[in-house]
Amino acid sequence: MQITPSILEKVGDTPLVSIAMSEYENINLFTKIEAYNPTGSVKDRAASYILRKLLESGEIDQETTIIESTSGNFGVALSAYCKYYGLPFIAVVDPFITRINEMLIRANGARVVKVNNPDARGGYLLTRVQQVKDLMQEIKNSYWVNQYENPLNARAYYQSLGKELCFQIEEIDYIFLGVSSGGTITGVSQKIKENFPNAQVIAVDVEGSVIFGNESRKRFIPGIGSSMKPKILKNALIDDFIITDEVATVKACHELLEKHNFFVGGSSGSVYAAVQQYFADRKLSQPVNVVTIFADRGERYFDTIYNKGWLDNIFKIMRETAISA
Template sequence: MIEIQQNDDDNNLSKEGVLDTIGATPLINLRRYLGTADVQLYAKMEAFNPGGSAKDRPARAMIEEALESGTINKNTTIIESTSGNMGIGLAQACCYYGLPLICVVDPHAQEQNIAIMKAYGAVIERVERPLQGAFLKARLARVMELLNQFPDSFWPNQYSNEKNPLAHENGTIQEIDEALNGELDYLFVATSSTGTARGCQEYLKKRGRSTKVIAVDAEGSVLFGGLAGRRRIPGLGAGHVPALAAGQEFDDVKRVSDLDCVVGCRRMVKYEAILVGGSAGGVLEAIRSMIPELRTKVSAAILHDSGTRYLDTIYSDQWVERELGCSAEELQARIEQPSSVGVTTVQKEPRFTPHLMEQTTI
C-alpha cells in the first residue's frame, strides 16, 4: 500500500485571496467502493476547490493570463459558453477581479449552477434550441453574437485555450504524482473539453511515466469518433469536437451511459459517504468495470465536482425514473451488481418532454 505524501506547509500559510485556495485538493484512498482490496484506488477530490470543481483551475489561469498580458482590463466584458462548472469558476474569478461576465448556457444547465453564477454577479444568456443538432454549437454562435455586440469583450474559450490543459498539467496531475511518489499505473479522467485529460497526459509523458491514461466519455458524445446521441449528464462528453480534443489519443476510452453515472454516484454515497457529481459517477463505474485488469495496480481518478449540485437530478429517484426509465428498485439492484459499463442492456423507454430529446452539451 502506498503511503500518500501530504504537503501541509502551503495549506498552513495565510492566503492572499480566495483564488489562492485553488488547488492542493485532497487525494483520498477509496477502500470500499470497488468491493475488493486487490485494487488501490485514489480519488482526487476537486470539489474542495473554492468554486466547487476542477474548472476553478483553468478559469483562474485563463483570466489571470489575460490580465497579465494586457488582453483585458476592468472594463472588458468576459463572455463564455458553459454547462455549469466553468461558468462558476469564471464567475468567481471575474467577481474577484471586478470583471463583468456573461455566461451562455442551454436548457440542460443545472438551475443551482445558474443561481451560483448569478450570485457572483454573472449575467446569464440562454439558448433554447440546438444548432445543427447540438446545443454547444448554439451556445458558441451566441457567444460570437455577443462578442460583436460588446466591442470591449473577451472570450476565454475553454475549448481551445492552452491555459486550460496547462492548469491541470502544472496543478492537478502534479499534485497526484507527487503524493503517490510517481507510482501510478492508471489515471481515469472524465472528458468534455478534454483540458484535464490532455494536461495530465502531457505531464506524465514529459516525466517518462508509464501511467496509462483512460479517458471516460459519455455514450452519445462525438469525442474520439463517437456517435452523437441523447445525453442527460452535464460536463461529460461533447456534441461538437472542441479544438483541444483534436488529434488527442489516450490509452483507452471508456464510454458510460447516463445510468452508469447515476449508479456510480449512488454507490459512492453508500460505500464511501461521499456525494460526487455526475461525471465522477461515470468515472468510478468505468473503473469498477476494469477490476480484473487493475488488480495489484495503483489507480487514481479525478472527480471533478460534488453531488450537491445534482440533488434534483442524479440523487432524485423521481428524476432517474422519469428521464432514464429506471425505478428506485432497479437502481438499488444495479448498485450491487457488477458494473454495466460496456455492456449493452435493454432498457424501457424513459418519459421525457420533446425539447429534452435534443442532444445535450459539452
C-alpha cells in the same frame, strides 16, 4: 501565521484519498477530491489560471468583458474569478442549465444570456456559439474563453493538477479522467507522462457523446461528454478510452455515497464505473496504483442524480428510446 488574502487564492492542493476496492484484487484506488476548490469543482483551476495569464500578458484588461458558452461548473468558476478580478462576465447558457448552476452564476453578479432556439442538430451548441459570436460583435472589448480550443485550458491542468499528483503519489500505473472540454486530460496526461512514462492514461466518456467517435444522442448528466470533438484533445496523451452509460453513472454515484461516504457529482460516478468496468475481467498479477479525479460534489445534482422523480423519468425515457431504436 500565514493568512490567505482571499478564499479564491486557495485553488488546488486538494486531498488525495484512497477508496477500498475489496472486490477487486491488487487495485489500490486513489482519488483527488476537487470539490475542495473554492467554488467547488476542478474548474476553479482552469478559470483562475486562464484569467490570471490573460491579465498578465495584457491580452485582456480591466475593461474586457469575458464571454463563455457554459452551463456548468466552468460558468460557476468563471463567474467567481471574474468578479474577483473585477471583470464583467457573460455566461451563454441554454434551457438545460440546472437551476442550481444558474443561481450560482447569477449570485456572482454575472449576466446570463439564455438561448432558446435549438440548432439544426436538435441541441443548443451551435446556437450558443452563434450567440457568443453576436455578443463579441456587439461588445468591442470582449474575450471568448472558448475552453474547447484555448491552450491555456490544458496548460492550467498541467501546471496545477498534474504537478500536484506527481508530488502526492510515488507511482501511477493507471489514471482515469473524465472528458468534456478535454482540458483536464490534456494537461494532466502531459505532466503525468513526464514523471511516470509507463502510466496508462484512460479517458472516460459517456454514451451519446461524440468525443471518441460515437453517435451523438441526448445525454442527461452534465459535466462529462460533448457533442463536438474538442480541439485541445489533439495534444492529449491518451492510451485507451472507456465509454460508460448514464445508468452506470447514477448507480456508481449512489454506491459511492452508500459504501464509501463520497457525495459526488455525475462525472465522478462515471470514472468510478469506468474503473470497475475496465478491471472487471483483467487479472492483475501484482498491485497497481490507479488514480482518478472526483471533479465536483453532489449538491449540484440534488435536482437530478439524487432526485428520485428525475431518475424515474430519465430511466423511462431511456427505456422508450432503447425500444424504438
